[in-house]
Amino acid sequence: xxxxxxxxxxxxxxxxxxxxxxxxxxxxxxxxxxxxxxxxxxxxxxxxxxxxxxxxxxxxxxxxxxxxxxxxxxxxxxxxxxxxxxxxxxxxxxxxxxxxxxxxxxxxxxxxxxxxxxxxxxxxxxxxxxxxxxxxxxxxxxxxxxxxxxxxxxxxxxxxxxxxxxxxxxxxxxxxxxxxxxxxxxxxxxxxxxxxxxxxxxxxxxxxxxxxxxxxxxxxxxxxxxxxxxxxxxxxxxxxxxxxxxxxxxxxxxxxxxxxxxxxxx
Amino acid sequence: xxxxxxxxxxxxxxxxxxxxxxxxxxxxxxxxxxxxxxxxxxxxxxxxxxxxxxxxxxxxxxxxxxxxxxxxxxxxxxxxxxxxxxxxxxxxxxxxxxxxxxxxxxxxxxxxxxxxxxxxxxxxxxxxxxxxxxxxxxxxxxxxxxxxxxxxxxxxxxxxxxxxxxxxxxxxxxxxxxxxxxxxxxxxxxxxxxxxxxxxxxxxxxxxxxxxxxxxxxxxxxxxxxxxxxxxxxxxxxxxxxxxxxxxxxxxxxxxxxxxxxxxxxxxxxxxxxxxxxxxxxxxxxxxxxxxxxxxxxxxxxxxxxxxxxxxxxxxxx
Numbered sequence: 183x184x185x186x187x188x189x190x191x192x193x194x195x196x197x198x199x200x201x202x203x204x205x206x207x208x209x210x211x212x213x214x215x216x217x218x219x220x221x222x223x224x225x226x227x228x229x230x231x232x233x234x235x236x237x238x239x240x241x242x243x244x245x246x247x248x249x250x251x252x253x254x255x256x257x258x259x260x261x262x263x264x265x266x267x268x269x270x271x272x273x274x275x276x277x278x279x280x281x282x283x284x285x286x287x288x289x290x291x292x293x294x295x296x297x298x299x300x301x302x303x304x305x306x307x308x309x310x311x312x313x314x315x316x317x318x319x320x321x322x323x324x325x326x327x328x329x330x331x332x333x334x335x336x337x338x339x340x341x342x343x344x345x346x347x348x349x350x351x352x353x354x355x356x357x358x359x360x361x362x363x364x365x366x367x368x369x370x371x372x373x374x375x376x377x378x379x380x381x382x383x384x385x386x387x388x389x390x391x392x393x394x395x396x397x398x399x400x401x402x403x404x405x406x407x408x409x410x411x412x413x414x415x416x417x418x419x420x421x422x423x424x425x426x427x428x429x430x431x432x433x434x435x436x437x438x439x440x441x442x443x444x445x446x447x448x
Numbered sequence: 449x450x451x452x453x454x455x456x457x458x459x460x461x462x463x464x465x466x467x468x469x470x471x472x473x474x475x476x477x478x479x480x481x482x483x484x485x486x487x488x489x490x491x492x493x494x495x496x497x498x499x500x501x502x503x504x505x506x507x508x509x510x511x512x513x514x515x516x517x518x519x520x521x522x523x524x525x526x527x528x529x530x531x532x533x534x535x536x537x538x539x540x541x542x543x544x545x546x547x548x549x550x551x552x553x554x555x556x557x558x559x560x561x562x563x564x565x566x567x568x569x570x571x572x573x574x575x576x577x578x579x580x581x582x583x584x585x586x587x588x589x590x591x592x593x594x595x596x597x598x599x600x601x602x603x604x605x606x607x608x609x610x611x612x613x614x615x616x617x618x619x620x621x622x623x624x625x626x627x628x629x630x631x632x633x634x635x636x637x638x639x640x641x642x643x644x645x646x647x648x649x650x651x652x653x654x655x656x657x658x659x660x661x662x663x664x665x666x667x668x669x670x671x672x673x674x675x676x677x678x679x680x681x682x683x684x685x686x687x688x689x690x691x692x693x694x695x696x697x698x699x700x701x702x703x704x705x706x707x708x709x710x711x712x713x714x715x716x717x718x719x720x721x722x723x724x725x726x727x728x729x730x731x732x733x734x735x736x737x738x739x740x741x742x743x744x745x746x747x748x749x750x751x752x753x754x755x756x757x758x759x760x761x762x763x764x765x766x
Contacts, residue, residue: 195583197740208587280556302548306583308720309564310543311552314520318553323630324520326548341634346459346545349639349695349703352517356631363548367688408555408562409591412577417588422734422750432735432751433761436712439733439749440676443652443710 183335184240185228186295188286188313189221189258191251192306206411217254220301222261224364226371227331228299229262237335240264242293246274246285252387259382260374266387267293273392273399278407279311285402286312287319288395297340298361302327310363317361324361325354329368333358451483453536455527456500457546458490459518460636463499466542468610471504473603477538477569477576485509485534487622489526491516494621503613509622517633520550525627527554533622536598538576543602545701555600561593564602565720585720585742604720606727639703645695647703650679652710655698657683659715659736659755663691669714672759675766681705683716699725714755718743 192215199212225243232239243258244267245251255266269285277285290298298320300313310326317324329351330343340358343351345365356362374382392398404410425435452474456467467486474484485507488496493510500508509530515522523546531539541547543565555562561576568579575592578601582589593599647653654673660666666686673680680696687697698705699722705711711729715736716722723746726732734747735755744750751758 193583195586195740197738199586201587208583278562279552280562283552283556308581308584309552310548311555311562311564313552314549315552315556318556324549324553325631326520327545343637344545344549345701347700347704349701351637351639353634353637354631355634360630366684370689408560408596409578409593412590412592414582414587414589417581417585417745422744422747425749425751429753429757430761432753433758433765436733436735436749436751436758436762437765439731440652440678440710440712443731444677 183237183297184242184293184295185231186242186244186290186293186298187221187225187228187258187263188298188300188316189225189243189245189254190218190301190304190312191215191245191247191254192218192304194306201414205413205415207414215250215253217257218301218304220303220305220364220366222371223366223368224299224301225258225261225263226369227364229372230369231333231335232262235335239335242267242295244269244286244289244293246270246277246282255387256382256385257374259385260378261372266385267390268387269390269392269395271391274402276404276407277402278409279309280315280408281402281406283312283315284319284406285392285395285397286316288397289390290316290320292395296335296359297333298322298359300361300363302363302365313361313363320361322359322361323356325356326363327365328362329365331362331368450535450537451485452478453530453534453539454484454486455539455541456486456488456496457542457544458488458496459546461490461492461495463488463496464542464544465610466544466605468502469605469608470540470542470603471502471611472608473540473569474538475504477571479571482537483507485536487511487527487530489513489523489624497619501614501617502611503615504611505615505617507617508619510619511622511624513624513627515629515633518546518549519629519631519633520553521629521631522627523550524554524557526624528558529625530622531558531598539598539600541600541602543604547602551600551602558598559596561596561599562601563591565604566601567604567607569601569603581720584717585745586740605724639694645679647679647681647696647698647705649707650681650705651707652678653681653698653705653708654678654712654714655681655683655716656686656714657716658685659717660686663689665756666691669759672763675763678712683722684719698722701725705729713743713747714759716743717741718746
């Protein structure tokens with residue numbers, strides 16, 4: 183069995199960030215990169231399946247991103263992925279989740295996995311779209327926000343629970359192959375050992391171009407996307423009244439708020 | 449045709465409240481002469497139609513399908529058919545766990561304009577513009593949809609107020625195409641209480657988040673919660689790590705803290721789902737060392753500082 187795990191290098195903002203000159207993005211100097219938190223869980227879910235069965239399971243981590251994204255692929259290799267694939271060329275810059283999904287689907291057609299995992303959403307743009315859009319391009323069944331999964335290698339179907347609002351779970355059976363998006367908390371992602379990090383550092387990352395996937399520049403970037411960033415700006419400050427002073431003064435005001443509340447309730 | 453198509457969401461035979469908020473959002477983007485239709489998909493959609501007879505709705509489309517509960521391929525099939533026949537300019541859906549399961553697939557299949565977690569919609573010079581957050585809500589992003597005939601927008605909950613006034617829209621039964629779905633609903637499972645606590649009924653909650661650093665620190669905040677008379681709750685990462693039972697988690701996917709009136713969040717940065725689940729609370733006090741934490745966006749009072757120092761000082765006062 184082969185499981186493809188789609189991963190993303192996400193960016194968090196430095197405390198004092200600045201916007202780009204065109205006000206359509208953040209100045210890259212203020213971005214801190216890492217593996218998307220959700221993807222850490224979906225990779226772990228694949229590794230758990232690999233470890234639970236004697237049937238061989240191959241895990242391929244695939245990302246769409248520039249050279250810097252090799253860092254997260256090495257992290258995936260260190261945590262149990264067998265192979266790493268990165269798709270990039272400059273035309274992909276500015277792609278939205280739908281365009282990225284088109285690339286991932288093309289990569290999946292090339293890899294022909296039995297299952298595709300993706301994170302529910304990314305921590306930076308939180309669109310919750312890429313995995314499920316990939317399913318549409320593959321015409322595979324799909325499900326989102328899984329917090330439990332029973333999947334045996336070679337099985338025709340899998341059973342999962344998805345996490346609904348308000349503490350409710352929905353149990354569903356789905357035909358394989360399928361695209362499943364994985365929620366935080368489905369497992370406990372492992373830390374990579376120093377030894378596996380060293381081994382991963384010398385493993386190859388396969389780099390593919392659009393042509394390798396029979397895609398063209400028109401399939402990605404602005405022309406391949408479902409939306410376009412018009413402008414980016416700082417939100418208005420929240421209306422929170424800031425409680426000033428040192429910790430003692432802040433706590434004193436907080437105690438007042440608590441006592442006012444208690445005084446007002448029976 | 450043109451106009452706005454709203455997709456109502458139902459679960460276990462009940463409309464989800466977020467669906468009605470979309471009716472209000474539709475008024476902000478409908479153009480003169482635009483009709484607003486609201487579709488409800490289910491095994492018995494007629495039963496849900498009366499609750500949709502609200503001001504701002506011109507037509508209710510009942511779409512009867514085989515699947516009693518949410519099934520992505522069934523919903524996509526039904527909406528493909530409606531969009532093909534009605535050709536709406538805009539399709540509004542809730543940003544919800546169900547829409548996570550189908551919206552992007554629908555957008556990809558039909559090449560729609562598409563954005564999720566949208567909290568503002570407007571027309572600028574006639575052009576549709578949607579606003580969403582980026583980088584953990586630290587920036588706002590306006591997106592547009594050049595050249596797209598139809599735009600699908602998933603709107604964040606608790607942003608638009610549902611209409612209260614009743615109206616008499618016409619009701620049309622819309623025939624759904626037959627779909628051989630490749631997944632099948634089996635059961636619903638309530639999250640076990642698993643603890644002695646009822647978050648749903650708690651009026652005063654002290655909640656802890658990632659900022660507490662390590663499990664050994666939970667005890668200090670549990671003790672503080674007891675001292676000030678609050679119920680101890682937590683954000684997702686604390687429950688996922690097993691530091692507190694899942695039944696203590698508040699936010700959108702945890703228990704709904706519907707009775708909560710005073711919420712003190714310590715070291716909770718405020719993931720979107722957490723904020724969405726707590727937005728109804730009248731008094732939120734956020735204590736966080738990061739002045740840019742998004743929780744300050746919904747809080748009534750903000751304390752920028754070290755949560756351990758504030759907690760220690762507060763403990764002395766009770």
